[in-house]
Amino acid sequence: MQKILLAFYGDDFTGSTDALEFICRAGAKAILFIEPPTTEQLKKYPDLDAYGVAGKTRSLPPKEMEGILLDAFEKMKVTGAGHVHYKVCSTFDSSPVIGSIGKAIDCGATVFNNKTIPVLGGMPALGRFCVFGNLFAKMGIGSEGKIYRLDRHPSMSKHPVTPADESDLRLHLGKQTDKKIGLIDIIELKKAATDICWEEQVVLLDALNEAHLLKAGEWMELQRKDNILFSVGGSSVEMALGKYWNEKQLLQPVDEWKAPGKVHPLLVISGSCSPVTAAQIAYAKANGFEEVIIDAVKICNDGIVEEAVFKNVNALLQQQKNVIVHTGEKQTDNLSSEKLGTALGTIAKKAAEGSLVKRIVVAGGDTSSYAARAMEIEAVEMIAPIIIGAPLCKAISDNKYMHGIEVNFKGGQVGSENYFEVLLNGES
Structure with a gap:
């Protein structure tokens, strides 16, 4: 069986290519599929370190999500990936009736039966910051926009399908799952990864900067041990694990890319x-x-x-x-x-x-x-x-x-x- 470090399931296509970017930047050979690949499909790409699946669950009600995700997670489980990540928008776009991240957590718990399910909150590289469980977001990505608390964000608070009305991700996700959600905050992240404490099965991790992501990546590897670890979050999961694997020299980061140049018309x-x-x-x-x-x-x-x-x-x-x-x-x-x-x-x-x-x-x-x-x-x-x-x-x-x-x-x-x-x- 191929040694796959990471497999991720994105709740939409744009978010899936976001995750693809950050694992490729870390030096992984990766492919993004439309549907969960079979082991036979993966054999066509023998050098893969990671793969993703570009889903469509962000726009679906929980009942439809459940059937799709249980099947997808089972298929991803048999490919032997060390980590399986349910990739969500970095602003956690969701509600109890559309794109429920809580439903995805429940499905992941059913299939992988992990003692701990990490939910990584911020993604500093994209202007998303999670502090004491509350999410803040820059206006735009790759721009110089101002930073707002999520429920006061000029765009996300007025999203036409899933408007953000709560910045505390524990409360936001708590409306979507019955599981209790704990928190590893920026104070706890100052400790060695082996000394970080939590109690609940589902635990939210703060992320204000890249140092927090590196600590999160190390902590997630500790939770994986010899099993498959199921996690939830934005492309911060790929960045966190990628940074840790770079530090351990499992992957070599890619810093230079050939410019593709102009193509006309667009x-x-x-x-x-x-x-x-x-x-x-x-x-x-x-x-x-x-x-x-x-x-x-x-x-x-x-x-x-x-x-x-x-x-x-x-x-x-x-x-x-x-x-x-x-x-x-x-x-x-x-x-x-x-x-x-x-x-x-x-x-x-x-x-x-x-x-x-x-x-x-x-x-x-x-x-x-x-x-x-x-x-x-x-x-x-x-x-x-x-x-x-x-x-x-x-x-x-x-x-x-x-x-x-x-x-x-x-x-x-x-x-x-x-x-x-x-x-x-x-x-x-």
């Missing part, structure tokens, strides 16, 4: 409602990008993209115009992430099949997993970091037109105003 498909993405779209329009606005309500009601949309997008791309396809300024709550994401992904696939694009940006966490499936992507490999938390990847697909296409998946909070221009030029 296609952006966006299902994001974030004000960060809205500012990026406005900037791109002011700098020469063309926009095609789709009727999200009509698509979600009928499940159909009008033929005129395909023709308009492809005509602009044929003219070598950079194109952003999005839902416009009118935001409507309770739209189907599946229908909208599928529509956007179909638009992107049609463009690729017309040999009109070589690089595609997918914006929006809730819709990204459905868009990737509509694009017929089987897996992705990381090419270069570009923007922290949203690496540029290469698609692996049975569709010859999609195979080898460069893809970038970005969450709504990721990037500064010139994000799409940066992706066009292929330089960070």
